[in-house]
Amino acid sequence: MSTETLEFQAEARQLLQLMVHSIYSNKDIFLRELISNASDALDKRRLVGLTDDGLKADDLHIAIEVDKEARTLTVRDNGIGMSRDDVVGLIGTIAKSGTAETLRRLRESEESAELIGQFGVGFYSVFMVADRVVLLTRKAGEETGVRWESDGDGTYTIETVEDAPEGTSVTLHLRPADEEDALHDYAADWKIREIVKRYSDFISFPIRMGDDTLNSMKALWARPRSDVEDEEYREFYRHVSHDWSEPLEIIQMRAEGTFEYEALLFIPARAPHDLFQRDARHGIQLYVKRVFIMDDSRELLPGHLRFVKGVVDAADLSLNISREILQQDRHIQLIRRRLAKKVLSTIKDLMRNDTDKYRTFWREFGSVVKEGLLDGNEDHKAILDIASFASSAGDEPTTLADYVARMKDGQDKIYFMTGESRAQVENSPHLEAFRAKEYEVLLLTDPVDEIWVESVREYDGHEFRSVARGAVDLPAEAELSEEESGAYAPLLAWLDETLDGVKSVRLTTRLTSSPACLVSDADGLTPALERMYRAMGQEVPPVKRILELNPEHPLVSGLRSAHEQRAADPEAAPELTETAELLYGTALLAEGGDLADPARFAKLLADRLARTV
Numbered sequence: 001m002s003t004e005t006l007e008f009q010a011e012a013r014q015l016l017q018l019m020v021h022s023i024y025s026n027k028d029i030f031l032r033e034l035i036s037n038a039s040d041a042l043d044k045r046r047l048v049g050l051t052d053d054g055l056k057a058d059d060l061h062i063a064i065e066v067d068k069e070a071r072t073l074t075v076r077d078n079g080i081g082m083s084r085d086d087v088v089g090l091i092g093t094i095a096k097s098g099t100a101e102t103l104r105r106l107r108e109s110e111e112s113a114e115l116i117g118q119f120g121v122g123f124y125s126v127f128m129v130a131d132r133v134v135l136l137t138r139k140a141g142e143e144t145g146v147r148w149e150s151d152g153d154g155t156y157t158i159e160t161v162e163d164a165p166e167g168t169s170v171t172l173h174l175r176p177a178d179e180e181d182a183l184h185d186y187a188a189d190w191k192i193r194e195i196v197k198r199y200s201d202f203i204s205f206p207i208r209m210g211d212d213t214l215n216s217m218k219a220l221w222a223r224p225r226s227d228v229e230d231e232e233y234r235e236f237y238r239h240v241s242h243d244w245s246e247p248l249e250i251i252q253m254r255a256e257g258t259f260e261y262e263a264l265l266f267i268p269a270r271a272p273h274d275l276f277q278r279d280a281r282h283g284i285q286l287y288v289k290r291v292f293i294m295d296d297s298r299e300l301l302p303g304h305l306r307f308v309k310g311v312v313d314a315a316d317l318s319l320n321i322s323r324e325i326l327q328q329d330r331h332i333q334l335i336r337r338r339l340a341k342k343v344l345s346t347i348k349d350l351m352r353n354d355t356d357k358y359r360t361f362w363r364e365f366g367s368v369v370k371e372g373l374l375d376g377n378e379d380h381k382a383i384l385d386i387a388s389f390a391s392s393a394g395d396e397p398t399t400l401a402d403y404v405a406r407m408k409d410g411q412d413k414i415y416f417m418t419g420e421s422r423a424q425v426e427n428s429p430h431l432e433a434f435r436a437k438e439y440e441v442l443l444l445t446d447p448v449d450e451i452w453v454e455s456v457r458e459y460d461g462h463e464f465r466s467v468a469r470g471a472v473d474l475p476a477e478a479e480l481s482e483e484e485s486g487a488y489a490p491l492l493a494w495l496d497e498t499l500d501g502v503k504s505v506r507l508t509t510r511l512t513s514s515p516a517c518l519v520s521d522a523d524g525l526t527p528a529l530e531r532m533y534r535a536m537g538q539e540v541p542p543v544k545r546i547l548e549l550n551p552e553h554p555l556v557s558g559l560r561s562a563h564e565q566r567a568a569d570p571e572a573a574p575e576l577t578e579t580a581e582l583l584y585g586t587a588l589l590a591e592g593g594d595l596a597d598p599a600r601f602a603k604l605l606a607d608r609l610a611r612t613v
Helices: 010-023 029-051 084-091 100-107 119-128 189-199 230-241 330-353 355-373 380-386 400-405 422-426 429-436 449-455 482-498 527-535 554-568 576-590 598-610
Strands: 003-007 062-067 072-077 130-138 145-150 155-161 167-174 207-209 249-255 261-267 284-288 291-297 309-314 388-391 394-399 413-418 442-444 462-466 502-507 516-519 545-549
Touching: 029 062, 029 072, 029 119, 029 167, 029 189, 029 291, 062 189, 084 130, 084 145, 084 155, 119 130, 119 167, 189 207, 189 291, 230 261, 230 309, 249 330, 261 330, 309 330, 330 355, 330 380, 355 380, 355 388, 355 449, 380 400, 388 400, 394 400, 400 413, 413 429, 413 449, 422 442, 429 516, 442 449, 449 527, 482 502, 482 545, 482 554, 482 576, 516 576, 554 576, 576 598
Parallel strands: 062 207, 284 309, 413 442, 413 462, 502 545
Antiparallel strands: 003 155, 062 072, 072 167, 130 145, 130 167, 145 155, 249 261, 261 309, 284 291, 388 394, 388 442, 516 545
8 A cells, every 4th residue: 555645736726725715606516516526427437338348337326425423524426436647637736737827717717728527626626615535436447446635735645545445435524514604514414405406406316315315317308308297397397487387388409419408498478577677587597417507597598588497408518617607608609599599489389379378478578578679689580570569450469470461552661659558559640540541550569669669670671660750651642732731831830930849840641630740750769768768867858849730620720720810910819829839738748748837738728628618
């Protein structure tokens, strides 16, 4: 038996200090790392056993033993084991890569290079909870084993052992229990069970403590859907979502090739109460080789799909040294794109094949999905394909494809109007001419609608056009005659000069029953969008709108007559200015604006009504 006392590499000693003091944010991680190492060793033993009957082993498993009196915790496996050279190479150095440059990157939380998943790095985490660690191992097929021991102070001993069992055991001599934090007593059975359930429940080998198996080993995402009962999916959904209702849809997918991963996703049937809260927990659970890594991995799905619950299990990922933070690499982006594409295509299938489920989904999550139209991602077309909108054509929402199919001959635009509620939009004077000529208008009432219509210009070659902006452009729309326009020119000029709140005044064919309406410039802000920006703390200069008059309305024609009388006799029509103010105020209210002086408007209206009683 030969015993040596060796020193850790200089960088390894520094890494030990980082492990204990700063790298891991949660001490519970140490047990996850030991179990992960043990699982890798069992995988290797199973693999070599396929080609070498002499190395085949029965009952591959991980055993955990706790001695409360001695305050020791042992994690044992009957896996491939390690030789003396393996132990020195994997533990005495920083996973075979102990350069000062590597340590610098670790300290700055940059790329982890090839470290993550190597035995050495994860193994160092044990010194967060132990003041002495003993490792006993024998490589399968070899006659002698190795005993390694260290208190983490910079040196370790290593000796040859004749009677070591095949596999590896790691015994931690735990630090004294923290009296102020009983939740982190790692000599307590309940604590070990809790950690295993949280981080290692789906490891494919049994994890035993005494006669009990601590993990379920039921990684549903790794099993064919035909082999899984519906109740198993429902139970797993409750586990990952904390939602006791049934999921609306289940999505299972597998990617193979140069980069492999499996995913099991669920679309909920109802929106959680915190869906729009900034600090809400959203995201997918991330596993690497069935080892739990992160509970709230927002990087794996875009924000407009944040309601999706489930699991992604990758064969490998670029993680930081503690496995707790995803690095932004092409694999992450690849998973993100593929998952988003799969979710959106699943929703499209619902729209085609299960109308009730689709309507439930869109009612609960449609406003969130439309957030994906606000940025320059590649999902715009897919989102527009599955979107539904209220319509002037009926009570049921319509898709854009159905709207386009119903477009009238000569119509080349998709007409819409935004507002705070369907009732407000439906009663808007802007819709009068469109309703009279039976042109369908989309009624957009979600707050997000005010924003995405600014950036999304067309669908399937048809331009989106607001009915409340710019001049009306209905096909075959009759134009005002020059004679009629000339007759109203003096009144329009006077109103333009008299009313401070308007940009200009003009006649329109947009109206059929209302006397006037306010419209924005083709590129101007709507009242709702203006209020939204102010609510977000952004200063927006007051936006003046265009006042459009209906020359066929008695009030407007009477206003013209009164103005002509005043032109002939300055003492005539003394209330003309007040009438103009009332006309402008009613138009402002009808388009969702706010009166600058509500009290004055109410007094003018009351005085005018009093004369009619």
